[in-house]
Amino acid sequence: MRSHLLIAVFLALPHLFWGQFESAIELMADSSRWLNHCTTLIMEPGEEDEEDSIVQISAVNPAQLISEVDLNMFDHIYTYEAAPAIELNLNSFEDSLEIIPGYLMDDRWDNKAIHQLEELHWDLDSLMFTLTFDSCDFSFPTQHPRITSPFGPRWGRNHNGLDLGLRTGEPVMAAFEGMVRISHYSPSYGNVVVVRHKNGLETLYAHMEARFVQPGQWLQNGQIVGLGGNTGRSYGAHLHFEFRYRGNAIDPALILDVPQGKIKTSEFYLTKLNSKKPVPTSKNGKKGKSTSKGAKYHSVKRGDTLNIIARKHGSSVSKLCKLNGLRPSSVLRVGQKIRVK
Numbered sequence: 001m002r003s004h005l006l007i008a009v010f011l012a013l014p015h016l017f018w019g020q021f022e023s024a025i026e027l028m029a030d031s032s033r034w035l036n037h038c039t040t041l042i043m044e045p046g047e048e049d050e051e052d053s054i055v056q057i058s059a060v061n062p063a064q065l066i067s068e069v070d071l072n073m074f075d076h077i078y079t080y081e082a083a084p085a086i087e088l089n090l091n092s093f094e095d096s097l098e099i100i101p102g103y104l105m106d107d108r109w110d111n112k113a114i115h116q117l118e119e120l121h122w123d124l125d126s127l128m129f130t131l132t133f134d135s136c137d138f139s140f141p142t143q144h145p146r147i148t149s150p151f152g153p154r155w156g157r158n159h160n161g162l163d164l165g166l167r168t169g170e171p172v173m174a175a176f177e178g179m180v181r182i183s184h185y186s187p188s189y190g191n192v193v194v195v196r197h198k199n200g201l202e203t204l205y206a207h208m209e210a211r212f213v214q215p216g217q218w219l220q221n222g223q224i225v226g227l228g229g230n231t232g233r234s235y236g237a238h239l240h241f242e243f244r245y246r247g248n249a250i251d252p253a254l255i256l257d258v259p260q261g262k263i264k265t266s267e268f269y270l271t272k273l274n275s276k277k278p279v280p281t282s283k284n285g286k287k288g289k290s291t292s293k294g295a296k297y298h299s300v301k302r303g304d305t306l307n308i309i310a311r312k313h314g315s316s317v318s319k320l321c322k323l324n325g326l327r328p329s330s331v332l333r334v335g336q337k338i339r340v341k
Contacts, residue, residue, distance in 0.1 A: 007018065012143055013090070015220070030254045032164040038242065047132070048312070055172060072148050074212045076212065076214070077212060078183065078184075078191070078211040078212070079209075079210050079211075080185045081185070082183070082184035082185065083171060083183035083184065083213065083214040083215065084214060085111045085214060085215035085216050086216030086217055087213065088216050091210075092259060093107075096109065100179065101178050101179050101194065101197055101198040102196055102197055102200035102201070103280075104200070105199065105200025105245075105246075106196070106200045106202075106245070106246050107323055108246075109181065109196075110181070111181060111182065111215040111216075112184075114182055114189065114194060114204070115244065115247045116246070116247045117246075117247035117248065118246045118247055118248070120245075120246065120248060120272075125271065125272075126270060126271045127245070127265065127269070127271075128269050129199040129200070129201055129245075129268045129269075129270065130199055130266065130267055131176070131255065131263055131267065131268055132176070132266045132267055133266070135262075137176065137177070137221060138175060138176060138221055138262070138263050139174065139175060139176075139221040139222035140173070140175070140256075140262070140321060141164065141172055141174070141175050141205060141239060141241055142165070142170065142172065142173075142228070143166070143170055143171065143174050144165065144166070145162060145164065145258045145259065145260075146165045146259075147162055147163065147165075147258050148165045148238055149161060149162070149163035149238075150163075150253065151249075151251040151252060151253060152158055153250070155324065158249075160242055160249035160255075161204065161206075161241050161242035161243075162241050162242075162252045162258070163239070163240055163241075163248065163250060164239040164241055166228035166238060166239055167228060167237055168209055168227070168228055168230060168237045169209060169227050169228065169229075170227065170228040171198065171224045171226075171227060171228075172205050172224065172225055172226050172227065172228055172239055173223065173224055173225065174195055174203070174219045174221055174223050174225050175195075175203050175218045175220050176195075176197045176198075176203065176219070176221045177198070177218075177219060178195040178196050178198065178203075178214065178218075178219060179195065179216065179217065179218050179219070179252045180193060180195055180196075180213045180214060180215050180217045180219060180225075181194050181202065181215055182194035182215065183211050183213050183214055183215055186232055187232060188233045189204075189206035189207065189208065189232045189233075189240065190206060190208065190229065190230075190231025190232025190233070190234060191206070191207070191208040191210060191226060191229065191231050191232070192204065192206040192207075192208070192232075193205045193208070193211055193213060193225045193226060195219060195225070200245060201244070201245055201250075202243070202244045202245070203241070203242065203244075204240070204241065204242035204243075204244065205226065205239060205240075206227060206239070206240040206241075206242075207228075207229055207230060207231050207232050207238060207240050208225075208226035208227055208229045208239070209227040209228060209229025209231065209239075210226055210227045210229070211225065212224060212225060212226055212228040213226070214230065217298070233333065235330060235331060238271035240267075243255060243323065245270060248275060250270065250274075250275065251274070254268070254274055295339055296313075296339070296340050297337045297338060297339050297340065298312070298313060298338045298339075298340050299337060299338075300332045300335060300337075300338060300339070302334055303333065304332055305322070305332065306320050306326070306328065306330070306332070307340075309338055309340065310340075311338040315340055320338060320339075320340065323340070329332075
Protein backbone atom coordinates (compact mmCIF):
# COMPACT_ATOMS: atom_id res chain seq x y z
CA MET A 1 0.00 0.00 0.00
CA ARG A 2 2.80 2.38 0.98
CA SER A 3 4.61 1.70 -2.31
CA HIS A 4 1.46 2.50 -4.30
CA LEU A 5 1.06 5.77 -2.39
CA LEU A 6 4.65 6.78 -3.10
CA ILE A 7 4.20 6.01 -6.79
CA ALA A 8 1.01 8.11 -6.88
CA VAL A 9 2.77 11.08 -5.21
CA PHE A 10 5.73 10.78 -7.56
CA LEU A 11 3.44 10.80 -10.60
CA ALA A 12 1.51 13.79 -9.25
CA LEU A 13 4.58 15.97 -8.60
CA PRO A 14 5.02 17.14 -12.22
CA HIS A 15 1.39 18.25 -12.30
CA LEU A 16 1.61 19.99 -8.92
CA PHE A 17 4.70 22.01 -9.80
CA TRP A 18 4.24 22.43 -13.58
CA GLY A 19 2.31 25.67 -13.16
CA GLN A 20 5.14 27.23 -11.12
CA PHE A 21 7.75 25.88 -13.53
CA GLU A 22 5.87 27.25 -16.54
CA SER A 23 5.57 30.68 -14.89
CA ALA A 24 9.32 30.70 -14.19
CA ILE A 25 10.08 29.86 -17.81
CA GLU A 26 7.82 32.70 -19.01
CA LEU A 27 9.52 35.14 -16.62
CA MET A 28 12.97 34.09 -17.84
CA ALA A 29 11.91 34.46 -21.47
CA ASP A 30 10.48 37.93 -20.79
CA SER A 31 13.65 39.02 -18.98
CA SER A 32 15.90 37.77 -21.78
CA ARG A 33 14.18 40.17 -24.20
CA TRP A 34 16.09 42.96 -22.44
CA LEU A 35 19.36 41.17 -21.76
CA ASN A 36 22.37 42.76 -23.39
CA HIS A 37 24.67 40.37 -25.24
CA CYS A 38 26.99 40.41 -22.23
CA THR A 39 25.56 40.28 -18.73
CA THR A 40 27.74 40.97 -15.68
CA LEU A 41 26.94 38.73 -12.71
CA ILE A 42 28.17 39.79 -9.26
CA MET A 43 28.96 36.64 -7.28
CA GLU A 44 27.81 36.57 -3.67
CA PRO A 45 30.58 36.19 -1.02
CA GLY A 46 31.22 32.58 -0.14
CA GLU A 47 30.58 31.24 -3.62
CA GLU A 48 33.33 29.36 -5.42
CA ASP A 49 34.37 32.32 -7.61
CA GLU A 50 34.40 35.66 -5.80
CA GLU A 51 35.33 37.66 -8.90
CA ASP A 52 32.91 39.13 -11.40
CA SER A 53 32.18 36.76 -14.24
CA ILE A 54 31.03 37.61 -17.74
CA VAL A 55 28.43 35.29 -19.22
CA GLN A 56 27.88 35.49 -22.97
CA ILE A 57 24.29 34.79 -23.99
CA SER A 58 25.21 33.52 -27.44
CA ALA A 59 21.72 32.30 -28.35
CA VAL A 60 19.95 35.50 -27.26
CA ASN A 61 19.80 38.43 -29.66
CA PRO A 62 17.33 41.12 -28.54
CA ALA A 63 16.77 42.28 -32.12
CA GLN A 64 15.69 38.80 -33.18
CA LEU A 65 13.48 38.19 -30.14
CA ILE A 66 11.34 41.27 -30.71
CA SER A 67 9.39 40.53 -33.87
CA GLU A 68 6.75 43.14 -33.06
CA VAL A 69 7.52 46.04 -30.75
CA ASP A 70 5.03 46.46 -27.89
CA LEU A 71 4.79 50.21 -27.28
CA ASN A 72 3.66 49.55 -23.70
CA MET A 73 7.25 48.56 -22.92
CA PHE A 74 8.40 52.17 -23.24
CA ASP A 75 7.81 54.93 -20.70
CA HIS A 76 7.93 57.70 -23.31
CA ILE A 77 7.36 57.88 -27.06
CA TYR A 78 8.60 60.99 -28.89
CA THR A 79 7.64 61.90 -32.44
CA TYR A 80 7.77 65.61 -33.32
CA GLU A 81 8.60 66.96 -29.86
CA ALA A 82 12.13 67.07 -28.47
CA ALA A 83 12.77 64.62 -25.66
CA PRO A 84 13.53 66.45 -22.38
CA ALA A 85 17.15 66.16 -21.30
CA ILE A 86 17.97 64.35 -18.09
CA GLU A 87 19.71 66.65 -15.60
CA LEU A 88 23.34 65.54 -15.32
CA ASN A 89 24.54 68.10 -12.74
CA LEU A 90 27.74 68.95 -14.58
CA ASN A 91 29.26 71.53 -12.22
CA SER A 92 32.90 71.04 -13.10
CA PHE A 93 35.28 69.53 -15.62
CA GLU A 94 35.73 66.59 -13.27
CA ASP A 95 31.96 66.00 -13.22
CA SER A 96 31.83 66.01 -17.02
CA LEU A 97 34.83 63.70 -17.25
CA GLU A 98 33.22 61.24 -14.87
CA ILE A 99 29.68 61.33 -16.28
CA ILE A 100 29.93 61.97 -20.03
CA PRO A 101 31.47 59.10 -22.05
CA GLY A 102 34.45 60.02 -24.19
CA TYR A 103 34.66 63.53 -22.69
CA LEU A 104 38.44 63.45 -22.75
CA MET A 105 38.33 62.88 -26.54
CA ASP A 106 35.52 65.40 -27.18
CA ASP A 107 34.82 67.92 -24.42
CA ARG A 108 31.72 69.39 -26.07
CA TRP A 109 28.23 68.35 -24.95
CA ASP A 110 25.27 69.99 -26.68
CA ASN A 111 21.71 68.61 -26.61
CA LYS A 112 20.52 70.84 -29.49
CA ALA A 113 23.25 71.03 -32.17
CA ILE A 114 23.41 67.70 -34.00
CA HIS A 115 26.88 68.37 -35.38
CA GLN A 116 29.64 70.61 -34.06
CA LEU A 117 32.15 70.29 -36.86
CA GLU A 118 35.75 70.89 -35.85
CA GLU A 119 38.75 70.53 -38.14
CA LEU A 120 41.02 67.71 -37.06
CA HIS A 121 44.70 68.54 -36.51
CA TRP A 122 46.97 65.64 -37.34
CA ASP A 123 49.83 65.78 -34.85
CA LEU A 124 49.92 61.98 -35.04
CA ASP A 125 49.70 59.66 -38.03
CA SER A 126 46.42 58.23 -36.80
CA LEU A 127 43.87 58.16 -34.00
CA MET A 128 43.05 54.77 -32.52
CA PHE A 129 39.54 54.01 -31.24
CA THR A 130 38.78 50.85 -29.29
CA LEU A 131 35.37 49.74 -30.50
CA THR A 132 34.82 46.55 -28.53
CA PHE A 133 36.49 44.33 -25.96
CA ASP A 134 34.31 41.36 -26.88
CA SER A 135 32.15 40.43 -29.86
CA CYS A 136 29.08 40.94 -27.69
CA ASP A 137 29.85 44.65 -27.24
CA PHE A 138 28.37 45.49 -30.66
CA SER A 139 24.84 45.20 -32.04
CA PHE A 140 23.92 45.91 -35.63
CA PRO A 141 21.37 48.76 -35.62
CA THR A 142 18.81 47.01 -37.86
CA GLN A 143 17.35 43.51 -37.90
CA HIS A 144 18.29 42.66 -41.49
CA PRO A 145 21.65 44.25 -42.47
CA ARG A 146 21.65 45.60 -46.02
CA ILE A 147 22.86 48.84 -47.63
CA THR A 148 20.45 50.81 -49.82
CA SER A 149 22.75 53.81 -50.35
CA PRO A 150 26.49 54.06 -49.50
CA PHE A 151 28.61 56.83 -48.01
CA GLY A 152 30.03 59.28 -50.56
CA PRO A 153 29.02 61.71 -53.32
CA ARG A 154 25.31 61.71 -54.09
CA TRP A 155 23.26 64.24 -56.04
CA GLY A 156 26.05 66.82 -56.06
CA ARG A 157 26.93 66.65 -52.37
CA ASN A 158 28.33 64.19 -49.87
CA HIS A 159 26.10 61.55 -48.28
CA ASN A 160 27.60 61.36 -44.80
CA GLY A 161 26.36 57.95 -43.75
CA LEU A 162 24.96 54.60 -44.81
CA ASP A 163 21.30 54.09 -45.64
CA LEU A 164 20.21 50.75 -44.23
CA GLY A 165 17.05 49.02 -45.43
CA LEU A 166 14.18 48.44 -43.03
CA ARG A 167 10.39 48.67 -42.84
CA THR A 168 8.48 51.34 -40.97
CA GLY A 169 7.98 50.20 -37.39
CA GLU A 170 10.98 47.88 -37.18
CA PRO A 171 13.18 48.41 -34.09
CA VAL A 172 16.39 50.44 -34.36
CA MET A 173 19.11 49.42 -31.89
CA ALA A 174 22.07 51.25 -30.36
CA ALA A 175 25.27 49.91 -31.93
CA PHE A 176 27.44 50.37 -28.81
CA GLU A 177 26.80 51.37 -25.23
CA GLY A 178 26.88 55.07 -24.53
CA MET A 179 24.88 58.16 -23.57
CA VAL A 180 22.20 59.86 -25.66
CA ARG A 181 23.22 63.41 -26.61
CA ILE A 182 20.48 64.24 -29.14
CA SER A 183 16.85 63.11 -29.32
CA HIS A 184 14.62 65.45 -31.29
CA TYR A 185 12.97 66.09 -34.67
CA SER A 186 15.02 67.69 -37.46
CA PRO A 187 13.66 68.99 -40.81
CA SER A 188 16.39 67.05 -42.63
CA TYR A 189 17.08 64.04 -40.38
CA GLY A 190 13.48 63.64 -39.18
CA ASN A 191 13.39 61.81 -35.85
CA VAL A 192 17.07 61.62 -34.98
CA VAL A 193 19.10 60.22 -32.08
CA VAL A 194 22.83 60.76 -31.50
CA VAL A 195 24.70 58.58 -29.00
CA ARG A 196 28.14 59.42 -27.57
CA HIS A 197 30.33 56.40 -26.83
CA LYS A 198 33.18 55.81 -24.40
CA ASN A 199 35.83 56.13 -27.11
CA GLY A 200 34.64 59.61 -28.17
CA LEU A 201 32.92 58.47 -31.36
CA GLU A 202 29.25 59.21 -31.93
CA THR A 203 26.65 57.23 -33.85
CA LEU A 204 23.58 58.83 -35.43
CA TYR A 205 20.21 57.20 -36.22
CA ALA A 206 17.89 59.21 -38.48
CA HIS A 207 14.52 59.23 -40.31
CA MET A 208 12.88 57.19 -37.55
CA GLU A 209 9.13 57.03 -37.02
CA ALA A 210 9.47 57.49 -33.24
CA ARG A 211 12.09 57.81 -30.50
CA PHE A 212 12.15 56.18 -27.06
CA VAL A 213 15.20 57.83 -25.47
CA GLN A 214 16.20 61.12 -23.83
CA PRO A 215 19.44 63.13 -23.80
CA GLY A 216 21.50 62.06 -20.82
CA GLN A 217 20.08 58.52 -20.84
CA TRP A 218 22.60 55.67 -20.69
CA LEU A 219 22.08 52.90 -23.27
CA GLN A 220 23.44 49.41 -23.70
CA ASN A 221 24.24 48.12 -27.16
CA GLY A 222 21.21 46.38 -28.59
CA GLN A 223 18.79 48.61 -26.69
CA ILE A 224 15.97 49.99 -28.84
CA VAL A 225 16.32 53.73 -29.50
CA GLY A 226 13.33 54.07 -31.84
CA LEU A 227 11.32 52.68 -34.72
CA GLY A 228 12.37 52.75 -38.37
CA GLY A 229 10.51 55.21 -40.56
CA ASN A 230 10.50 57.79 -43.34
CA THR A 231 10.59 61.18 -41.61
CA GLY A 232 12.51 64.33 -42.57
CA ARG A 233 14.26 64.55 -45.94
CA SER A 234 13.62 60.95 -46.88
CA TYR A 235 12.05 59.20 -49.88
CA GLY A 236 11.27 55.77 -48.46
CA ALA A 237 11.61 53.94 -45.17
CA HIS A 238 15.25 53.39 -44.19
CA LEU A 239 17.72 54.09 -41.40
CA HIS A 240 20.35 56.73 -42.10
CA PHE A 241 23.31 55.68 -39.93
CA GLU A 242 26.46 57.72 -39.28
CA PHE A 243 29.76 57.55 -37.42
CA ARG A 244 31.28 60.90 -36.42
CA TYR A 245 34.25 62.16 -34.46
CA ARG A 246 34.16 65.78 -33.31
CA GLY A 247 31.51 66.39 -35.97
CA ASN A 248 33.56 64.84 -38.80
CA ALA A 249 31.74 62.12 -40.73
CA ILE A 250 33.48 58.74 -41.04
CA ASP A 251 32.52 56.19 -43.69
CA PRO A 252 30.71 53.44 -41.72
CA ALA A 253 31.92 50.90 -44.29
CA LEU A 254 35.43 51.34 -42.81
CA ILE A 255 34.09 49.94 -39.55
CA LEU A 256 31.13 47.72 -40.43
CA ASP A 257 30.92 44.47 -42.37
CA VAL A 258 27.29 45.07 -43.28
CA PRO A 259 26.47 41.76 -45.03
CA GLN A 260 27.70 39.88 -41.94
CA GLY A 261 26.11 42.33 -39.50
CA LYS A 262 29.43 42.69 -37.64
CA ILE A 263 32.28 45.12 -37.12
CA LYS A 264 35.45 44.50 -39.11
CA THR A 265 37.84 44.96 -36.21
CA SER A 266 37.83 45.72 -32.51
CA GLU A 267 40.14 48.70 -33.07
CA PHE A 268 39.65 51.41 -35.69
CA TYR A 269 42.41 53.74 -36.89
CA LEU A 270 41.30 57.12 -38.23
CA THR A 271 43.92 58.64 -40.52
CA LYS A 272 44.22 61.85 -42.48
CA LEU A 273 43.62 59.83 -45.63
CA ASN A 274 40.52 57.85 -44.64
CA SER A 275 38.98 60.87 -42.89
CA LYS A 276 38.77 62.83 -46.15
CA LYS A 277 35.39 63.02 -47.82
CA PRO A 278 35.26 61.88 -51.46
CA VAL A 279 35.05 64.83 -53.86
CA PRO A 280 32.08 64.78 -56.28
CA THR A 281 33.13 64.53 -59.92
CA SER A 282 31.58 66.23 -62.92
CA LYS A 283 30.50 64.42 -66.07
CA ASN A 284 33.93 64.88 -67.68
CA GLY A 285 35.53 63.06 -64.75
CA LYS A 286 37.25 66.14 -63.28
CA LYS A 287 36.99 66.69 -59.56
CA GLY A 288 35.19 69.75 -58.35
CA LYS A 289 31.70 71.04 -57.92
CA SER A 290 29.13 69.05 -59.80
CA THR A 291 27.34 72.21 -60.88
CA SER A 292 28.54 74.09 -63.94
CA LYS A 293 28.90 77.84 -64.42
CA GLY A 294 25.60 79.54 -65.13
CA ALA A 295 23.49 76.96 -63.32
CA LYS A 296 20.00 78.16 -62.40
CA TYR A 297 17.84 76.90 -59.52
CA HIS A 298 14.17 77.00 -58.58
CA SER A 299 13.07 77.08 -54.93
CA VAL A 300 10.13 74.73 -54.43
CA LYS A 301 6.93 76.39 -53.22
CA ARG A 302 3.77 74.82 -51.85
CA GLY A 303 1.89 73.08 -54.68
CA ASP A 304 4.91 72.81 -56.98
CA THR A 305 5.45 69.60 -58.95
CA LEU A 306 8.19 68.64 -61.39
CA ASN A 307 5.71 69.18 -64.23
CA ILE A 308 4.82 72.70 -63.05
CA ILE A 309 8.49 73.64 -62.55
CA ALA A 310 9.44 72.24 -65.97
CA ARG A 311 6.71 74.27 -67.73
CA LYS A 312 7.63 77.43 -65.84
CA HIS A 313 11.27 77.23 -66.92
CA GLY A 314 10.75 75.87 -70.43
CA SER A 315 12.23 72.50 -69.57
CA SER A 316 10.98 68.92 -69.26
CA VAL A 317 10.43 66.55 -66.36
CA SER A 318 13.01 64.10 -67.71
CA LYS A 319 15.63 66.86 -67.93
CA LEU A 320 14.94 68.02 -64.37
CA CYS A 321 15.21 64.44 -63.14
CA LYS A 322 18.55 64.05 -64.91
CA LEU A 323 19.94 67.32 -63.50
CA ASN A 324 18.84 66.61 -59.93
CA GLY A 325 19.09 62.83 -59.63
CA LEU A 326 15.33 62.52 -59.15
CA ARG A 327 12.57 60.25 -60.41
CA PRO A 328 9.32 61.50 -61.99
CA SER A 329 7.51 60.21 -58.90
CA SER A 330 9.86 61.94 -56.42
CA VAL A 331 8.13 63.98 -53.71
CA LEU A 332 9.33 67.58 -53.49
CA ARG A 333 9.60 69.48 -50.21
CA VAL A 334 8.97 73.20 -49.72
CA GLY A 335 12.26 75.12 -49.92
CA GLN A 336 14.08 72.39 -51.87
CA LYS A 337 16.41 73.72 -54.57
CA ILE A 338 15.79 72.22 -58.00
CA ARG A 339 18.36 72.84 -60.72
CA VAL A 340 16.56 73.91 -63.90
CA LYS A 341 19.56 74.86 -66.08
